[in-house]
Amino acid sequence: MMAPILQLHGVGKSFQIGEHTVQALSSVDLRIETGECHAIVGESGSGKSTLGNLVLGIYPPSAGEIRFEGQLLQAKRPLDLKRRIQLVQQNPLSALNGKRSIGASLALPLDVHALVRSRSERRQRISTLLEEVGLDPQFAERSPSTLSGGQRQRVAIARALACEPDLIVLDEPTSALDVLVQARVLRLLADLRTRKRLTYLFITHDLGVVRALADRVSVFRQGRLVECDSVHNIFADPKHPYTAQLIASIPVVTEEEAALRGTARALAAALTE
Amino acid sequence: MIESPLLQIRDLTLSFASSHGPVEVLHGISLHVRRGEKVALVGESGSGKSVTARIVTGLLQSQRGTQANGYVRYEDQDLLKIGERAFRALRGIRLSMVFQDPTSALNPVFTIGDQFREVLRRASPDISIPEARRRAADALSHVLIHEPDRVLDSYPFQLSGGMNQRVLIAMALANRPALLVADEPGTALDVTVQDRTLKLMTSLIEQAGAAVLFISHNLGVVREFADRVYVIYRGRIVEHARTADLFANPRHPYTRALLSAVPKITGEPLPPLPEDNAAFSAPPVIHDGCAEPPVRGDIPQ
Amino acid sequence: MSKLSRSPGWYKFRRNPLSVPSLVLVVLIIALAVFAPVVAPYPEHAGAVVDFINASLPPSWAHPFGTDVAGRDILSRIIFGYRISLVLGVVVLGIAVPIGVTLGLVAGYFGGWVDYVVMRITDIFLSVPPLVLAMAIMGLLEPTLLNGMMAVSAMWWPWYTRLAYNLARSESREGYVLAAEVIGASKAHILAREILPNCVPAVFTKITLDLGFVILIASSLSFLGLGVQPPTPDLGSMVAEGAQYLPDTWWMAVFPALAILVGVLGFNLLGDGLRDILDQRQ
Numbered sequence: 001m002m003a004p005i006l007q008l009h010g011v012g013k014s015f016q017i018g019e020h021t022v023q024a025l026s027s028v029d030l031r032i033e034t035g036e037c038h039a040i041v042g043e044s045g046s047g048k049s050t051l052g053n054l055v056l057g058i059y060p061p062s063a064g065e066i067r068f069e070g071q072l073l074q075a076k077r078p079l080d081l082k083r084r085i086q087l088v089q090q091n092p093l094s095a096l097n098g099k100r101s102i103g104a105s106l107a108l109p110l111d112v113h114a115l116v117r118s119r120s121e122r123r124q125r126i127s128t129l130l131e132e133v134g135l136d137p138q139f140a141e142r143s144p145s146t147l148s149g150g151q152r153q154r155v156a157i158a159r160a161l162a163c164e165p166d167l168i169v170l171d172e173p174t175s176a177l178d179v180l181v182q183a184r185v186l187r188l189l190a191d192l193r194t195r196k197r198l199t200y201l202f203i204t205h206d207l208g209v210v211r212a213l214a215d216r217v218s219v220f221r222q223g224r225l226v227e228c229d230s231v232h233n234i235f236a237d238p239k240h241p242y243t244a245q246l247i248a249s250i251p252v253v254t255e256e257e258a259a260l261r262g263t264a265r266a267l268a269a270a271l272t273e
Numbered sequence: 274m275i276e277s278p279l280l281q282i283r284d285l286t287l288s289f290a291s292s293h294g295p296v297e298v299l300h301g302i303s304l305h306v307r308r309g310e311k312v313a314l315v316g317e318s319g320s321g322k323s324v325t326a327r328i329v330t331g332l333l334q335s336q337r338g339t340q341a342n343g344y345v346r347y348e349d350q351d352l353l354k355i356g357e358r359a360f361r362a363l364r365g366i367r368l369s370m371v372f373q374d375p376t377s378a379l380n381p382v383f384t385i386g387d388q389f390r391e392v393l394r395r396a397s398p399d400i401s402i403p404e405a406r407r408r409a410a411d412a413l414s415h416v417l418i419h420e421p422d423r424v425l426d427s428y429p430f431q432l433s434g435g436m437n438q439r440v441l442i443a444m445a446l447a448n449r450p451a452l453l454v455a456d457e458p459g460t461a462l463d464v465t466v467q468d469r470t471l472k473l474m475t476s477l478i479e480q481a482g483a484a485v486l487f488i489s490h491n492l493g494v495v496r497e498f499a500d501r502v503y504v505i506y507r508g509r510i511v512e513h514a515r516t517a518d519l520f521a522n523p524r525h526p527y528t529r530a531l532l533s534a535v536p537k538i539t540g541e542p543l544p545p546l547p548e549d550n551a552a553f554s555a556p557p558v559i560h561d562g563c564a565e566p567p568v569r570g571d572i573p574q
Numbered sequence: 575m576s577k578l579s580r581s582p583g584w585y586k587f588r589r590n591p592l593s594v595p596s597l598v599l600v601v602l603i604i605a606l607a608v609f610a611p612v613v614a615p616y617p618e619h620a621g622a623v624v625d626f627i628n629a630s631l632p633p634s635w636a637h638p639f640g641t642d643v644a645g646r647d648i649l650s651r652i653i654f655g656y657r658i659s660l661v662l663g664v665v666v667l668g669i670a671v672p673i674g675v676t677l678g679l680v681a682g683y684f685g686g687w688v689d690y691v692v693m694r695i696t697d698i699f700l701s702v703p704p705l706v707l708a709m710a711i712m713g714l715l716e717p718t719l720l721n722g723m724m725a726v727s728a729m730w731w732p733w734y735t736r737l738a739y740n741l742a743r744s745e746s747r748e749g750y751v752l753a754a755e756v757i758g759a760s761k762a763h764i765l766a767r768e769i770l771p772n773c774v775p776a777v778f779t780k781i782t783l784d785l786g787f788v789i790l791i792a793s794s795l796s797f798l799g800l801g802v803q804p805p806t807p808d809l810g811s812m813v814a815e816g817a818q819y820l821p822d823t824w825w826m827a828v829f830p831a832l833a834i835l836v837g838v839l840g841f842n843l844l845g846d847g848l849r850d851i852l853d854q855r856q
Binding site for chain 1: 466
């Protein structure tokens with residue numbers, strides 16, 4: 001059995017805002033296997049983004065520890081470790097520097113980690129990256145303002161891939177995209193994960209996206225992990241009333257989904273008693 | 274003789290001035306809303322759905338460089354011809370709006386109570402302060418706000434998004450408008466809160482007997498909420514059907530693509546969507562019983 | 575050129591009816607300043623020339639703006655006056671902008687004690703009325719052109735620090751900065767190659783506006799006898815000299831004053847026009 005790529009033991013995070021202390025996460029125990037697509041689901045205040053930020057090292061945990069491939073992971077980490085954990089953000093419109101060309105944005109990780117040895121190799125690598133995310137290599141010359149939201153998000157994905165990471169934290173990567181664009185980007189993400197043997201920490205509030213992409217799901221509510229199970233089990237047989245309530249609240253478009261939702265609603269009522 | 278619709282739009286075109294010359298955003302759309310009906314206008318970004326809402330609420334007509342032509346009638350008035358003063362007499366009284374982000378739609382420097390009184394004063398200019406407060410508290414209790422006095426004395430930033438949305442709905446319906454224009458309501462809210470809020474909105478609207486023009490990109494919400502649906506793509510209506518018909522039997526390639534693209538909680542895999550959108554320019558599909566009603570002769574001014 | 579005329583920036587610029595005329599005016603003033611020795615009818619009058627025969631002549635074909643008490647052609651001296659003002663502006667801003675912007679960017683991005691120290695010092699400088707500060711510094715130094723430039727630079731940098739600080743703070747919150755941090759780019763890279771380029775448009779607009787104000791401040795200092803010394807032509811000192819002889823030989827004060835007005839107005843309106851392009855984009 002392969003070692004889990006990411007482990008969280010008793011992780012907690014609190015923030016000091018003025019006089020108040022906000023407990024964003026408490027006592028989180030989590031285990032993510034290599035090659036998994038693990039969804040982190042919750043509404044606002046659930047702490048799901050905080051979890052992503054802790055894994056990325058944006059700030060250290062207030063309690064507990066995070067381990068990457070068995071090694072202790074701290075906020076201040078060596079460059080090579082930074083390279084192996086990358087990010088795709090929610091908002092494609094601010095994710096790219098408007099003053100730099102697409103090619104320059106893609107060149108940044110290549111240069112920071114010395115992944116190419118010559119100018120021609122850099123150009124070649126950028127072309128390959130663009131093709132992998134379904135964009136024409138000529139996009140390298142263009143400025144982000146000439147690209148649509150979906151195209152910019154693809155560039156952001158290409159930039160994350162440029163680092164040749166092992167783990168990618170995706171924080172609501174398709175929430176800001178239109179329905180058709182979202183479907184295309186989700187398929188791209190699924191495809192890339194299998195082809196490149198990546199692990200995804202997929203943060204989202206959208207259970208439909210979870211169902212389409214995830215292997216396992218962790219449900220968070222107000223900073224606590226309430227349920228963690230395979231995606232099949234979470235939908236077929238949710239154990240925690242909050243999970244059932246989440247499933248029962250999503251707007252759906254087919255009769256079959258409405259039926260599943262109805263079951264969840266009944267379950268939520270039953271579990272709350 | 275069927276009563277003529279409350280809101281009727283026929284062949285509306287809209288263009289904006291730009292550095293490349295005029296850009297046409299609406300290419301002749303037609304839709305109607307009858308009294309008490311809930312009609313949805315569904316599309317992605319850039320489809321023209323939001324500008325349509327802004328024309329109906331009179332927020333675009335006075336903007337420089339905007340050219341709107343066609344027939345847009347609400348009750349007895351031609352919304353493309355009446356001035357801002359006439360719109361001010363309509364808004365909040367005969368025609369209300371609910372926006373996407375509840376907390377920013379409310380004025381941050383006034384309490385909820387003050388803002389509510391302003392809304393009530395538009396229909397009843399002489400309303401007294403205690404009377405306004407009583408009616409506001411009553412309206413808030415209808416949106417299931419259990420401590421109306423505390424809320425009335427609060428500022429928008431002190432309340433949650435869900436509560437602000439309910440306050441906005443209460444304010445929009447306070448003067449019993451005939452039409453409510455809702456632009457992506459609930460989008461900024463959490464799923465569980467959105468679900469509760471939309472159900473509440475539905476029952477209130479039915480109680481008030483108001484009609485709704487509901488703008489959205491979320492097909493799931495539309496399926497639960499609307500009686501009839503118009504699907505808009507790049508400034509054209511591509512499909513129009515009663516809700517049940519649209520979801521059971523979508524006929525236009527764009528509608529079918531949209532429905533298949535929504536990730537399903539029942540686990541169907543996501544379909545491959547071709548990059549090429551040529552099929553979406555197919556001619557519009559109007560389902561049975563959904564033809565646009567005839568336009569009335571002259572509009573009395 | 576046709577590509578420029580169709581770009582959205584130019585379109586927004588054009589919409590303000592004052593923008594294009596101010597652009598033409600500023601280009602004209604800069605051209606006059608650059609080509610002064612060639613354009614001015616009596617270039618030698620910019621120096622220590624005395625021609626009492628032609629002193630205090632009213633405007634005529636030979637001297638469109640008249641002559642001053644020393645017989646020097648006022649039009650030529652105004653053209654050279656613009657030259658001196660713009661040189662002063664370029665030097666002052668050339669010192670104040672790099673210092674001010676660097677301090678502001680560093681304070682805005684790093685935060686913490688760096689932010690506190692830099693911004694408190696900036697606040698102290700900003701609390702003194704700028705002209706008073708310049709005068710105070712000049713009072714301690716010899717009244718030379720160089721010292722005048724030093725004094726004006728010293729009062730100018732804090733405005734750029736505050737501007738750069740605000741820009742850096744807001745840009746730091748943007749996604750692309752987070753992305754660069756996650757990728758592992760150095761802080762120096764992020765400041766210089768990510769944040770700074772996004773601050774350039776606002777800083778550039780301020781520089782344009784400031785060129786107008788530098789003309790005004792320099793003129794004010796010279797008017798008070800603290801800046802440029804005779805015989806170097808400076809618009810402010812020309813107004814000061816000419817003011818003594820009002821209203822008889824009115825041209826000696828009025829034309830230099832109008833020149834100041836036109837210069838300041840031109841740069842100001844151009845700056846406003848640039849701000850129109852800028853605001854929409856942000």
